[in-house]
Amino acid sequence: MGLLGDLGLNAFRxxxxxxxRLAEALFQGAFADVVAINDGRVWRCKPAGxxxxxxxxxxxxxxxxxTLWVADATLEPSWRDHPAVTAENGLRFCASVPILLxxxxxxxxxxxxxxxxxxFDAALASALEExxxxxxxxxxxxxxxETRMIRDLFDKAPGLMAVTRGSGHVIELANPALRRFxxxxxxxxxxxxxxxxxxxxxxxxxxLDQVFETGKPYGAYAARMFLQRTPGGPLTEAYCDFxxxxxxxxxxxxxxxxxxxxxxxxxxxxADQLAASRRELQSALAAIQTVxxxxxxxxxxxxxxxxxxxxxxxxESLWGYAPEEMIGRQSIDFVHPDDRAATLAAAVxxxxxxxxxxxxxxxIHKDGTPISMMWSxxxxxxxxxxxxxxxxxxEREVTEAKLRQAQKMESLGxxxxxVAHDFNNLLTVVMGSAEALSDxxxxxxxxxxxxxxxxxxxxxxxxxxxxxxxxxxRQSLSPKTMDSAGLFESxxxxxxxxxxxxxxxxxxxxxxxRWLADPVQLSSALLNxxxxxxxxxxxxxxxxVGVHRDDAEPxxxxxxxxxxxxxxxxxxxxxxxxPFFTTKPTGKGSGLGLSMVYGFAAQSGGRLSIESEPGRGTxxxxxxxxxxxxxxxxxxxxxxxxxxxxxxxxxxxDDDRVRxxxxxxxxxxxxxxxxxxxxxxxxxxLVEQPxxxxxxxxxxxxxxxxxxxLAIYARRLSxxxxxxxxxxYSNDAQVRAARLAERAVFLAKPYRRAALARALQExxxx
Ligand SMILES: Nc1ncnc2c1ncn2[C@@H]1O[C@H](COP(=O)(O)OP(=O)(O)OP(=O)(O)O)[C@@H](O)[C@H]1O
Ligand SMILES: [Mg+2]
Numbered sequence: 001m002g003l004l005g006d007l008g009l010n011a012f013r014x015x016x017x018x019x020x021r022l023a024e025a026l027f028q029g030a031f032a033d034v035v036a037i038n039d040g041r042v043w044r045c046k047p048a049g050x051x052x053x054x055x056x057x058x059x060x061x062x063x064x065x066x067t068l069w070v071a072d073a074t075l076e077p078s079w080r081d082h083p084a085v086t087a088e089n090g091l092r093f094c095a096s097v098p099i100l101l102x103x104x105x106x107x108x109x110x111x112x113x114x115x116x117x118x119x120f121d122a123a124l125a126s127a128l129e130e131x132x133x134x135x136x137x138x139x140x141x142x143x144x145x146e147t148r149m150i151r152d153l154f155d156k157a158p159g160l161m162a163v164t165r166g167s168g169h170v171i172e173l174a175n176p177a178l179r180r181f182x183x184x185x186x187x188x189x190x191x192x193x194x195x196x197x198x199x200x201x202x203x204x205x206x207x208l209d210q211v212f213e214t215g216k217p218y219g220a221y222a223a224r225m226f227l228q229r230t231p232g233g234p235l236t237e238a239y240c241d242f243x244x245x246x247x248x249x250x251x252x253x254x255x256x257x258x259x260x261x262x263x264x265x266x267x268x269x270x271a272d273q274l275a276a277s278r279r280e281l282q283s284a285l286a287a288i289q290t291v292x293x294x295x296x297x298x299x300x301x302x303x304x305x306x307x308x309x310x311x312x313x314x315x316e317s318l319w320g321y322a323p324e325e326m327i328g329r330q331s332i333d334f335v336h337p338d339d340r341a342a343t344l345a346a347a348v349x350x351x352x353x354x355x356x357x358x359x360x361x362x363x364i365h366k367d368g369t370p371i372s373m374m375w376s377x378x379x380x381x382x383x384x385x386x387x388x389x390x391x392x393x394x395e396r397e398v399t400e401a402k403l404r405q406a407q408k409m410e411s412l413g414x415x416x417x418x419v420a421h422d423f424n425n426l427l428t429v430v431m432g433s434a435e436a437l438s439d440x441x442x443x444x445x446x447x448x449x450x451x452x453x454x455x456x457x458x459x460x461x462x463x464x465x466x467x468x469x470x471x472x473x474r475q476s477l478s479p480k481t482m483d484s485a486g487l488f489e490s491x492x493x494x495x496x497x498x499x500x501x502x503x504x505x506x507x508x509x510x511x512x513x514r515w516l517a518d519p520v521q522l523s524s525a526l527l528n529x530x531x532x533x534x535x536x537x538x539x540x541x542x543x544x545v546g547v548h549r550d551d552a553e554p555x556x557x558x559x560x561x562x563x564x565x566x567x568x569x570x571x572x573x574x575x576x577x578x579p580f581f582t583t584k585p586t587g588k589g590s591g592l593g594l595s596m597v598y599g600f601a602a603q604s605g606g607r608l609s610i611e612s613e614p615g616r617g618t619x620x621x622x623x624x625x626x627x628x629x630x631x632x633x634x635x636x637x638x639x640x641x642x643x644x645x646x647x648x649x650x651x652x653x654d655d656d657r658v659r660x661x662x663x664x665x666x667x668x669x670x671x672x673x674x675x676x677x678x679x680x681x682x683x684x685x686l687v688e689q690p691x692x693x694x695x696x697x698x699x700x701x702x703x704x705x706x707x708x709x710l711a712i713y714a715r716r717l718s719x720x721x722x723x724x725x726x727x728x729y730s731n732d733a734q735v736r737a738a739r740l741a742e743r744a745v746f747l748a749k750p751y752r753r754a755a756l757a758r759a760l761q762e763x764x765x766x
Contacts, residue, residue, distance in 0.1 A: 012036070015138035016045040019110055019131040026127055027112050030093070034135060036108030043108075065106055068096040069125060072117035093118040095125065097132035101140050110135060160240070160261040163247065164192060169208045169257065171195060181238070181263050183229040198228055198235060208257055211244040215254045219243040222268050239268035298373075298390040301383075302331050304351070309385055318392055320366030336362035336370050350377045350386055360393065372397060405574060413599070416579060417472030420465045424728040425655055427465060428750040430458040432661035435753060439668070462750050464592075470521070471579050471595035473603035474729060476748045477518040481629040484509030484547040484559070491523055495530050495545075502540035503533075510547050514631065515557040515624040521600045522559070522622070528593040529561035529620050535584065536565025536618060550623055556606055560621040568612040577608065597622060648689075649760075651675040652682040652697035652710060653726075658749075662696075665753050669760070679705025686714050694763060696724040699738045708738040722763040726751075 016034035023032035034045040073079040073092050084091045093114040099107045110132040151173075154161050160178040164171055169192040179187060187195045193205050202225055211218050220242060226235035242261030246254040292299055292312050298319075299312040308331050311323045319334065326334070335343050339361035346359045355378035362370040372393040379386050438451035469475045488509045496505055526545065533543045541564040550556035568576065575581045577598040582591030594608075597620075601608040605625045612618035649671045653659040659675055666673045674689065676682035678701055686692060695714050699707035711723045723744040727735045739746045743766040747759040 012135075012139055012142055013045055015135050015142075016108075016110075019135045020045060022131055023110060023112050023128060026124055027095075027114065027118070029116070030112050030114040030118075032110070032112045034099070034108055034110050036099070064096070065098045065100060065104070067098070067125060067129060068094070069120050070094040071119050074117075089115055092116055095128060097125075097128045099132050099136045099139065101136055101143070107136065107139050158262075160242070160259070160263060162187075162259040163256055164208065164259070165256040167209070167212055169193070169205065169212070172256065177263075178259075178261075181240075182227055183231070183233075185231060198226060202226065207244060211246055211257050212254055215246045215248070217243055217245045222264055238263065238265045240264060295389075296392075298388075298392075300331070300388045300390065302347075302386045302388060304384050304386075306330050306332060306347070318365075319363050319371060334363050336364055338362075346375075346377075347386070350379050353379060355379070363390075401574075409577060409598070412578060413472045416468045417474045420468040420472060420474070421728045423461070423465050424469075424749050425658055427458050427462050429657045429661050431455060431462065431750055431752065432665055434458060436664055436668070464590075465750075467590075467592045467596050468579060469599075470603075471592070471599035473599045475521070475599070475603070476746070477521060477600075477603060479516045479518050479604060481514055481516055481627050481631050482519055482522070483511055483514045483631050485511045486631065487519065487522065487526075488545065491526060494527065498527065499530055499534040499543060503537055504542040505545070506542065507545040508547075513547055513549060513557050514627050514629070515559070516627045516629075517604050517606075517624045518600075521604075522624075525597040525600050525622060526559070526561065528597055529622075532593055532620070533561055533563035533565060533618070535589075536563055536567070541565055541617075549626070553623070555626055556623040557626045558621045558623050560619055562617065562619040564617045567614045567616050567618055568610070569614055573610050573612055576610065594620075646670065646672060647693040647764075648672045648674065648691060649694045649696055650682060650685055650689075650692045650714075652677075652679065652695070652701070652707065654678055654698060654701045654703070658698075662756075665756055666696075668753065669757050671760075678703040679707070679710045682710055683713055686717055690718070692718070692721070694722045694724060694760065696726065696760070696763075699725050699727040699735050700729060706734050706738075708734055708741065711738070711741060711744065722766060724759055724763040 016036075020032035020034060024030060036043045036045075070076050070079055071093065073082070073085045073090075073094060079085055079094075082091075091113050093112075093116060095112045095118075097110045099109060101107055110128060112128065154173060154175045157175055158177060160181050161173070161175040162171060162178050163173040171187045171190055171192060174187045179185070182196055185195060192208060193200050196204075199205055204225070207218055210216075220240075222239045222241060225238050225240060227238050228234075229236055240261045241264050242259060245258040245260070247256040247258050249255045295312055295314055298314045300315070301309040301311070303309045308326045308329055311326050313323060315326060316322045321334070332340055332344060332347075343359065343361050346356055350356050355376070357376040359375040359377065361373055361375070363373050365371050373390045374393045374396075375388055375390045377386050377388040434451050434454040438448060438455055441448040441451050466475060488507045492505075492507060495507075499505060530543060530545070537543075544562040545560070546562070547557060547559050550558045572583075576594050578591075579595040580591040581595075582589040584591075598608045601622045601624065606623040609621045609623065610618065611621075649666055651659065651662055651666065651673055653662060653675070654677055656677070659677065663673050663675055674685055674692065676685055679697075680703060682695075682697070683705070686695075695711060697707040697710055701707060705713075707725055707727075711725070714721050714723070723741065724747060725735075725738050725741075725744055726747045726749055727738075728749040729735050735746075738744065745759050745763040745766060747756065751759070
């Protein structure tokens with residue numbers, strides 16, 4: 001920085017010129033000039049001097065802060081060899097008066113030269129000094145103004161500015177912007193390291209040292225620094241563009257450092273934030289792209305002309321068209337012709353701002369198959385696009401069909417179960433009466449066979465009811481742990497006889513696999529399945545009966561019957577488990593076989609599955625709960641002798657006809673009977689008559705006290721009292737609970753006299 005600067009120099013020139021004119025008037029015939037030092041260079045007030053080569057001579061003069069009077073240069077040893085002196089008609093006289101500022105800073109010199117020698121003249125010398133003082137005063141005035149102006153610029157500059165002096169970097173100047181930047185601390189007159197200690201560790205003082213030592217400026221962009229904005233406060237991050245410029249003196253030696261910088265923290269942070277949000281945006285976009293690419297639903301964008309603007313890759317696996325084949329085409333072209341009107345109507349709705357979530361239609365696959373779709377769509381005004389998400393509904397349709405099937409079977413089961421139960425009670429009466437009638441008519445050979453006929457018919461009816469109860473999952477089951485070895489061995493001769501010689505029978509067991517099921521019902525189920533298989537192979541074939549662990553549900557064991565017969569269509573498979581569904585001629589099939597197997601499997605805690613295709617055979621599998629318990633041999637019920645005793649039985653039965661009937665049976669068996677129509681009455685009887693030997697009670701009864709509660713009460717009065725429960729329901733919660741009662745026997749309705757006799761005996765023995 002020049003001491004005078006450009007502005008100062010111009011004003012200074014005026015004062016200097018006036019001084020030279022006055023000096024030349026005083027020294028008639030001489031040449032006067034003012035020389036100055038600016039930016040380390042000699043500056044002269046007049047364009048050319050009177051003597052060539054006097055520049056270096058003047059420089060010599062400028063070194064001195066004393067008045068110089070060289071009366072005759074040719075006589076002065078230090079001057080006479082100077083080229084300006086030795087030149088022809090060269091310099092003889094020279095006077096130089098320093099221009100000193102009040103602080104004794106040397107600014108320049110007033111310089112008078114002449115080709116003639118001039119003897120020292122004290123008056124002239126002091127007049128020259130006056131003139132030099134005038135120029136110095138003028139200069140000081142100007143400089144003061146300039147400094148003020150510079151300070152003003154400094155203070156008002158938005159940038160950060162400071163000047164340090166010396167190798168210790170004492171802060172001489174610091175503008176308000178800088179003071180604010182470093183937290184308004186005390187800076188002037190202090191060393192940087194002391195005023196801003198946190199800058200030492202961050203290497204800024206070392207940088208100052210470097211600039212001071214090398215004299216080379218140093219600049220940086222967005223330099224990161226940590227500043228204490230309040231004394232003792234936390235360090236906060238800041239960024240600064242700055243330059244350290246060396247300040248030199250007249251000789252060019254570095255005396256200080258000028259710092260100028262810009263606080264770019266907000267810009268930098270904003271840029272960082274922008275970059276971060278750009279990255280976030282990019283990753284969000286990438287996520288959306290992933291969803292678009294991977295979605296199992298088709299994502300489709302349709303423009304306001306109905307053209308497909310974009311469609312996700314799922315389109316190809318679902319409809320057979322690559323996205324490129326669809327983009328640009330009318331979306332409606334891909335819709336099944338029958339669904340186009342509804343789809344267009346929905347599209348108009350969506351376009352008017354109502355989003356839709358339930359538009360069902362069919363798309364046509366490239367191969368021509370219709371694909372059921374469910375759409376949700378929303379119109380975006382900003383994009384001028386309808387965004388549509390379409391779901392493949394085929395799987396859902398299959399699931400729904402399965403659900404409908406399950407619901408149908410369930411309600412069929414309930415209906416069947418209800419009817420069968422009521423019929424059961426009727427049959428108990430019919431059978432009991434027919435039996436009594438038949439017994440009473442032994443001496444009437446014409447009538448007795450009629451009674452026998454009623455008995456047989458009602459037994460057939462009871463058999464049918466049993467099948468229906470089996471389907472309705474209401475038969476009474478006695479599950480045992482079983483394995484295929486015993487079961488297959490005892491069944492083989494029976495099945496062999498049944499299926500005939502044209503059909504091969506392959507039974508393969510696995511002794512490792514055990515399951516829990518009622519052996520009698522499972523045997524009958526397998527017999528039923530083998531008969532079905534036989535009927536499906538009129539000209540022979542092969543039946544495989546096998547057992548394996550269920551692949552899908554390892555908790556189940558699959559016992560399967562597979563044939564090589566005619567098979568079934570999917571529509572048939574849907575219906576074959578319904579009761580009375582048969583394709584066999586009247587009299588041949590009742591349509592109850594698979595229904596019973598279905599009910600049995602479900603009631604056993606498993607399920608029934610059918611795999612079949614027309615012409616390719618059928619595989620029917622009963623899935624039963626797996627177990628690891630020991631195998632129990634199935635007990636075969638045999639007709640035992642009917643035992644009678646003069647024991648007292650309390651019979652509790654709400655149905656009057658059944659009660660009458662059973663009383664008859666009990667009497668016929670030789671027991672004494674006390675009967676009650678409900679639980680409350682029965683309790684009264686128990687209290688009145690302590691000598692009752694057995695309680696026989698229906699389980700499900702109206703009137704507040706059911707059979708099980710009655711039994712508990714009776715046992716309280718007489719803890720060892722044998723109990724026989726009866727019921728037409730077997731899967732009712734009350735019935736299941738009653739059957740768990742200790743030392744109690746359960747007899748399912750309807751029953752024959754012999755079964756009743758055995759059950760009573762069992763109850764007495766329990
Ligand atoms: N293995 C099979 N192969 C082909 N069709 C079968 C097979 N098993 C059953 N079906 C079909 O399912 C129908 C119903 O079978 P289901 O066993 O329930 O009754 P049914 O055999 O007709 O009569 P029921 O078994 O009561 O004597 C049969 O009529 C037959 O059409
Ligand atoms: Mg059958």
